[in-house]
Amino acid sequence: MYLLPNMRVSGLLYPFSNSTAFNVEARLENGQLYIHYGENRAAQCALDALALSTPIPGVPVQATLPSGERFVPNDPNFVWPGRATSTSIASLERHTMVILSALLLTPLLIYALLFKVVPACAVWLVEYVPESVVDTMGQQSMYVIEESFLSPSELSVGTQQQIHTLWRDALKALDLPGDQYQLSIYDSEHFGANAFALPHGQIVITDDLIEALKDNPSAIRAILLHEIGHVERKHSIRLAAQAFAGTIAMSFIFGDMEGVVELLIGSGNVVMGAQFSQDMEWEADQFALDRLAHLGHSNDDFAQALQRLQSLTHDKEEPTQATPKWLEYLSTHPSLEDRIKHAQSYQKN
Ligand SMILES: [Zn+2]
Structure with a gap:
């Protein structure tokens, strides 16, 4: 009862x-x-x-x-x-047919949504992300990174000016907007010898990286061009869009809209933790090599930059449990040997 x-x-x-x-x-x-x-x-x-x-x-x-x-x-x-x-x-x-169709169609729909529709939308969306959103994403990320991991450069004013001059000359020669692209030099325990690009066009280079290449400013320029390549090809936005789109699709499927809110709040972390794919690195390399050729510089500048960083990795005596500082720039930039060969054998089209 x-x-x-x-x-x-x-x-x-x-x-x-x-x-x-x-x-x-x-x-x-x-x-x-x-x-x-x-x-x-x-x-x-x-x-x-x-x-x-x-x-x-x-x-x-x-x-x-x-x-x-x-x-x-x-x-x-x-x-x-x-x-x-x-x-x-x-x-x-x-209604057995209804149930059977539902059983068959649901996974097919989820599959299509996750692996076909979402990535396609993400790539397509990147072209339509408004500049204001890109700016906010970039500035937010930069704020988080700066607060946590960066301190003012300890390089001499003269050295900093030398890098800024090299940077401005390159922007001008390449006809890139000087108000979009900004170079910042920081000291960073966390990043070691490193350079990275934020989606809105801010490029950060660390004291350690400049020190490592101070006898070869052309190599520094080559690395900066590589970072500009990431911005020009919208790599950060592509990564973020893919991460967001996947999460939004999953939230939609599982009805968890809190996930979407979290994701919007945490967008800075996505950009910061972003690891570019190998394809993206190749694209940025190609961009740097093309622009070096355009500027009348040698493709070897970039090869030399990579080789110097590689040799610094080898010089490091005892690798600790933690990732050695020199390795960090390289670890975000995979297949180094191939990339050095590619840079050395670059032929201008
Ligand atoms: Zn890169």
């Missing part, structure tokens, strides 16, 4: 063999249905004894009493107590 709630339901009562309907209020009490209608006429039966019509969305489920009266609730969403679930499951079970 289950406990049924007592309730009142308004509806129409059709007496047996009579098409005149009565507006009534049915009482459901202690598992029984009571209806008074007309002049002192009454219908009564156990809820269990009612014959219910097949549930159809938007249509009230009518109940036929054993004595022949029919009761139709006014509310199309009224659910007969104790009956609803078993009735709708039973009717679903009859």
